[in-house]
Structure formats: C-alpha cells, structure tokens
Amino acid sequence: MERMIIDTDIGTYYDDAFAVLLAVNSPEVKLEGVTTVYGDTRLRAEIACKILEFVGAPEVPVYAGVGDPLGEAEALMFGFEGEGVFDDGRPIKEPEKEGAVEFMVRLVRENPGEITICTLGAVSNVAAAIRQDPEFVKNLKHLIIMGGVIVPIVDEKGVTRSPVEEYNLNNDPVAAKIVFDSGANITLVPIDVTLRVPMTQAQIDSMRTATSKSGQMVHRILEPWPEQERLIYLSVGIPTEHTGIWLHDPLTIAVAYDPSLVTVAKLHVAAEYAPTVILRDMLIRNDILRTIPKKKAPNMNVAVDVDADRFTELFADRIINGGF
Numbered sequence: 253m254e255r256m257i258i259d260t261d262i263g264t265y266y267d268d269a270f271a272v273l274l275a276v277n278s279p280e281v282k283l284e285g286v287t288t289v290y291g292d293t294r295l296r297a298e299i300a301c302k303i304l305e306f307v308g309a310p311e312v313p314v315y316a317g318v319g320d321p322l323g324e325a326e327a328l329m330f331g332f333e334g335e336g337v338f339d340d341g342r343p344i345k346e347p348e349k350e351g352a353v354e355f356m357v358r359l360v361r362e363n364p365g366e367i368t369i370c371t372l373g374a375v376s377n378v379a380a381a382i383r384q385d386p387e388f389v390k391n392l393k394h395l396i397i398m399g400g401v402i403v404p405i406v407d408e409k410g411v412t413r414s415p416v417e418e419y420n421l422n423n424d425p426v427a428a429k430i431v432f433d434s435g436a437n438i439t440l441v442p443i444d445v446t447l448r449v450p451m452t453q454a455q456i457d458s459m460r461t462a463t464s465k466s467g468q469m470v471h472r473i474l475e476p477w478p479e480q481e482r483l484i485y486l487s488v489g490i491p492t493e494h495t496g497i498w499l500h501d502p503l504t505i506a507v508a509y510d511p512s513l514v515t516v517a518k519l520h521v522a523a524e525y526a527p528t529v530i531l532r533d534m535l536i537r538n539d540i541l542r543t544i545p546k547k548k549a550p551n552m553n554v555a556v557d558v559d560a561d562r563f564t565e566l567f568a569d570r571i572i573n574g575g576f
Contacts, residue, residue: 254368254509255282255393257356259317260501261290261373261420262299263333264480266473268372269303271501273466274567276309277574280509284359284367285313287352290374290423291329293319297347302337305345307465307576314345317352318376323426330487332480336472353380357388364391368508371397372501373420379427382434389436397421397431398504400442400521400543402554417540418443421523425541432523438552440521441507442543445514445555446500455568456497466571502567503558513566515557520548 262268275281288296293316300314320327360367381388399420421428459471481495528540
C-alpha cells in the first residue's frame with residue numbers, strides 16, 4: 253500500500269479534486285494528508301476539506317502550505333475557486349494548525365523510505381521541505397510530479413496541442429529547479445502524456461446518474477466548468493475547440509500504485525530558461541521555464557506514453573463504484 257501525501261493547488265481546475273477522489277477510492281493508497289500550495293492556500297485547504305467531508309473521508313488531514321512562489325513571481329489565481337464544491341455550504345472540517353511544509357518534513361522524517369508525495373501544482377512546498385531538512389530527500393520514498401513538457405503534441409491538423417511551457421512548474425520556477433536538482437527519486441508525468449487521457453463523453457455522462465458521493469461531486473464540479481475553461485483558454489490565446497476533460501492529476505495518483513499504466517524512460521531533464529518562440533504572442537520570450545531533456549546521466553523517470561483507455565476506465569469505475 254502506498255502511503256501518500258497529495259500536494260495540490262486544488263481549486264481553479266477540476267482535476268486536482270478528481271485526483272483526491274481517486275486516492276480515497278483506491279484501496280492501494282493510504283492517504284496520509286492533503287497539502288495545498290500556490291495562491292490562497294487557506295481557501296484551497298477549505299476546498300479539500302469540503303471534498304473529503306462530502307464523500308465521507310473527513311479523517312484525512314488537510315494542511316495549508318506555501319502561497320507565494322520562492323522567487324520573485326506573484327501567485328496568480330484565475331478566479332474559479334469552489335464553484336460546484338460549495339454548492340451546499342462550507343465544510344465543518346477545518347485545516348490542521350500545522351503548516352504543510354512542517355507536516356511533510358515531520359512525516360517523512362518519522363517514516364523514512366515509506367512516504368510518496370504526489371505534486372499536482374507548483375512544487376513550492378516540496379522545495380521548502382528540501383531547504384528545511386537536509387535529510388528530506390534521502391528519507392522520501394518517491395516524488396511523483398505532474399508537470400513539464402517533454403515532447404509537445406502536434407495533432408493531425410498540425411496544431412500544437414500542448415505548449416512548450418507548463419503551468420505547474422512555471423508557477424514557481426525557483427522551486428522547480430531546487431526539486432529537479434535535489435537527487436530525489438522522481439517520476440515526472442508531463443502534460444504531453446496527460447493530454448492523452450481525456451474522459452469520454454460516456455464517462456462524463458455516467459457521473460450524472462452516479463449514486464456514489466464521489467460521482468456526485470465530479471458532476472457538481474463539471475457543471476460550471478465549460479464556461480470557465482473557455483475563458484481560461486481565451487485568456488491565453490488557445491483555440492477553444494481543443495478543450496477536453498483531461499485527467500492530468502488523477503493519472504499522477506494512479507501511477508504511484510500502478511506504474512504499468514505508463515511507459516517510462518530514464519532521462520536527464522533540466523529545468524531552465526531558454527529562448528522560447530510564443531506564436532500566439534508573436535514574440536520570443538526568455539523568461540519561461542522549460543523542461544528540457546539532455547544527453548546526461550538520468551536524474552528522473554519520465555512517463556512517455558500511457559495506456560489511456562485502461563486508465564480512464566479505471567478512473568470512472570473507482571469514482572462510481574469505489575465506496576466513497
């Protein structure tokens with residue numbers, strides 16, 4: 253059984269919540285805690301508390317973490333925080349008084365070689381834990397990161413479906429470089445792989461009639477999502493016809509207990525700035541963090557392919573029939 257911490261920027265996007273729901277419905281996982289990162293982490297913690305309370309897992313502790321990036325960047329939140337989740341009110345459950353970083357450091361120190369952390373947002377909390385405890389990386393069993401781009405996807409029409417930069421790691425580039433250079437046992441699940449695992453329309457429809465609390469929550473979260481997604485895409489100049497309910501973060505959780513879902517390559521991946529052509533802005537930028545493979549000694553395992561149908565079927569089944 254995987255003893256897991258989920259470190260998440262739960263809120264704006266739907267898939268962080270779906271990842272938490274998958275974890276509580278997976279008998280292979282002992283969810284030790286949920287930690288929040290980036291922006292208003294107290295609000296994010298309240299969202300996590302509500303989801304856990306709603307589905308009947310209030311015993312899972314939630315910890316608010318680092319809100320501001322470790323560098324000079326400002327934490328920006330798009331504005332969709334809690335829609336669907338808070339439809340029937342705020343939670344009774346409250347976040348723990350202990351901070352996320354302190355919790356991570358303590359749990360990993362007390363349980364060397366036993367704790368897996370799955371990061372679903374900026375890696376600020378993990379970077380802060382590495383800075384705080386020199387033994388943190390040595391004692392951590394596994395760090396699974398949803399982030400980065402290895403090979404951008406180009407569809408059959410020649411349209412690039414994924415950017416060369418990726419949201420999570422770019423939200424705190426300083427933290428990303430600390431983590432990539434730390435020597436931790438890392439598995440990277442990049443967005444060019446997670447963009448291959450959209451929910452089918454049949455799976456989305458099945459949530460509307462689900463009797464499980466998790467299925468009901470998925471449906472509630474998805475109801476306001478189409479308009480939110482349209483605005484998010486328009487705000488960065490991405491064609492809205494390329495939207496979908498991709499399971500970026502749930503795949504990251506599943507990889508922790510079933511690595512056979514993905515094909516993995518041992519690579520050296522550098523987190524660094526490089527001149528980047530941004531076609532939508534018609535300019536070259538030098539301030540975007542890139543995840544660049546290099547011909548050097550490997551520093552992580554990288555998911556490069558996924559058994560998409562098997563995973564999306566697993567996700568839908570666990571949410572509808574998993575017990576929460």
